Amino acid sequence: MVYKATQDIVGRVMPLLDLLATRTVDKARLLQYLSARSGVDWGVLEFMFEVPDDLIEFDRMLTFRDRASGAEHRIRYPSCLPTEIEPLVLEEYKRLAGGRVLTVMDLDLFNHFFGATHCAHCRWNDTTNWQIHRECHFEGKPVNYEPVED
Numbered sequence: 001m002v003y004k005a006t007q008d009i010v011g012r013v014m015p016l017l018d019l020l021a022t023r024t025v026d027k028a029r030l031l032q033y034l035s036a037r038s039g040v041d042w043g044v045l046e047f048m049f050e051v052p053d054d055l056i057e058f059d060r061m062l063t064f065r066d067r068a069s070g071a072e073h074r075i076r077y078p079s080c081l082p083t084e085i086e087p088l089v090l091e092e093y094k095r096l097a098g099g100r101v102l103t104v105m106d107l108d109l110f111n112h113f114f115g116a117t118h119c120a121h122c123r124w125n126d127t128t129n130w131q132i133h134r135e136c137h138f139e140g141k142p143v144n145y146e147p148v149e150d
Contacts, residue, residue, distance in 0.1 A: 008099070009096075009097045009099075010031065012096045012097065012099060013031065013034070013093055013096045013097055014027075015140055015141065016089070016092055016093060016096060016140070017030050017031060019113050020078075020080045020081060020089065021078070021080040026078060026079065026080040029075075029076055029078040029079075029080075030078040030080060030081060032075055033062075033075055033076075033077060033078050033081070034089070034090060034093040035093075035097075036062070036064045036073070036075050037090050037093075038090065038093060038094050038097060039064065040064065041094065043067065044066070044067060044068075045064045045065065045066060045067060045073075046064065046065045046067055047062070047063075047064055048062075048063040048064060048065050048072065049062070049063050050062045050063075051063075059076045059077055059079060060076070060077035061074055061075070061076055061077070062074070062075050062076075062077060063075075085109065085112055088106050088108055088109040088112070089109065091106060091109075092105055092106060092109055092140075096140075102138070103138075104134065104137040104138045105137050105138075105140045107137065110136070110137050110140070113141075114136075114141070114142050118142040118145045119142070121147050121148055122142070122144075122145050122146060122147065122148065123146045123147070123148050123149075124144055124146065125148075132144045
């Protein structure tokens with residue numbers, strides 16, 4: 001049953017991972033990092049420390065401790081995750097992983113991914129079409145996108 005639950009969560013968060021990473025290894029590191037950070041917020045893990053950048057050769061390395069077993073896990077910060085949107089991505093991961101119904105992607109995160117490429121050129125891009133925008137935010141991608149005709 002645990003395997004099925006894990007599979008369900010990965011299925012729900014995969015579209016988010018796909019927006020940030022193209023390589024499988026980057027998606028795996030991103031999933032591991034977001035799971036660990038969420039585990040801290042959910043009380044399952046404890047953040048122990050981060051190895052400073054000048055002490056390691058490539059990436060930031062973080063250590064988490066499992067509260068139940070005491071086991072420590074070293075996790076590399078995913079290079080595909082820009083630090084400026086990390087809090088938004090973490091909240092989106094928790095929203096998707098939690099499986100809550102009728103929730104929407106944060107507007108700032110949606111605009112980060114789709115504002116310039118889709119929303120700015122969409123025929124529905126005005127405040128009177130809020131329901132159309134909400135459907136896109138609910139889906140986490142531009143489902144109602146129709147380019148403006150020149």
